[in-house]
Amino acid sequence: MSSVALILLAFAMSTDAFAAAIGKGAALRKPKFSQALKIGVLFGVIEGTTPLIGWLIGYSAKGYVQAWDHWLAFALLTLLGLHMIYEGCKPGLDNDPDNAPATPLFKLILTAIGTSIDALTVGITLAFMDVNIWLAAGLIGAATTIMVTIGVLVGRVVSRWLGHRAEIGGGLTLIVIGVWVLYSHTL
Numbered sequence: 319m320s321s322v323a324l325i326l327l328a329f330a331m332s333t334d335a336f337a338a339a340i341g342k343g344a345a346l347r348k349p350k351f352s353q354a355l356k357i358g359v360l361f362g363v364i365e366g367t368t369p370l371i372g373w374l375i376g377y378s379a380k381g382y383v384q385a386w387d388h389w390l391a392f393a394l395l396t397l398l399g400l401h402m403i404y405e406g407c408k409p410g411l412d413n414d415p416d417n418a419p420a421t422p423l424f425k426l427i428l429t430a431i432g433t434s435i436d437a438l439t440v441g442i443t444l445a446f447m448d449v450n451i452w453l454a455a456g457l458i459g460a461a462t463t464i465m466v467t468i469g470v471l472v473g474r475v476v477s478r479w480l481g482h483r484a485e486i487g488g489g490l491t492l493i494v495i496g497v498w499v500l501y502s503h504t505l
Contacts (some may be wrong), residue, residue, distance in 0.1 A: 319449045323495060328457035330491035331369075331440060332465040334402060335361045335433040339466040342426075343473020351471065357426060358467030364430040365437050366459020372441020373451045380445055388503035391443045395496030398436050402489030440492075447499065 319327075342357060343349055437458055444454055 319444075319447055319454075319499075323498065324449070324454055324457055325461075326491055327440065327454070327495055328461035329465070330487075330489075330495070331365060331437045331458045332462040333487060333489075333491075334405070334436060335365060335430065335462050336465040336469040337406070338429050338433050339469025340473040342429075343470040346470065346473070349470050349473070351467075354467045354470035355463075357470050358463040358465075360426055361430045361433070361466040362459040362461075362463030364427070365434040365462035366455045368434040368438040369441030369444060369455045369458055370451060372438040372443075373445045373455075374441075376442035376445025388446070388500055391446055392496045392500040394439055394443045395492045395499065398439055399489040399492030399496065402436065402492065403486050404489075406486035406489060 339357065339361070343354070346353070440458075441451070441455070444451055
């Protein structure tokens with residue numbers, strides 16, 4: 319996988335966390351940079367760890383599915399992308415009433431875990447490809463830290479018109495990467 323594809327993958331993985339951060343930012347009263355950065359680092363660490371877990375799962379099964387791994391990667395990335403697009407198209411999710419100004423750490427951790435399940439799935443997929451998993455996980459974690467920090471800071475301003483549209487863009491990016499993986503293995 320090329321460096322550009324890895325960077326696109328990293329930012330695609332961060333879009334659902336970005337959408338969640340917009341909701342968190344909208345609920346906070348004038349979030350400070352330090353507060354946004356702490357939330358961003360929390361999400362980034364969790365999002366960067368889950369592809370490693372997924373990679374270990376996928377790597378252990380690699381010998382069983384190596385002949386059709388590109389089809390598996392295509393299917394997983396496409397299904398995940400379609401799911402992200404579906405979630406991004408749901409009405410009324412950008413102004414989640416469950417967001418409270420003082421979000422407990424436990425709730426932030428659960429939200430971070432919930433938005434990182436897709437990265438776990440991608441980690442499984444990456445086990446079947448020639449990818450440096452440490453680089454991929456690091457890029458995913460860094461991209462998520464950046465995106466969540468920005469999402470919290472601008473959430474109040476853009477929550478009404480961007481929100482889950484970012485998740486739609488991430489889903490489309492995953493589908494394109496899945497098609498690219500399939501195409502590159504069938505040449």
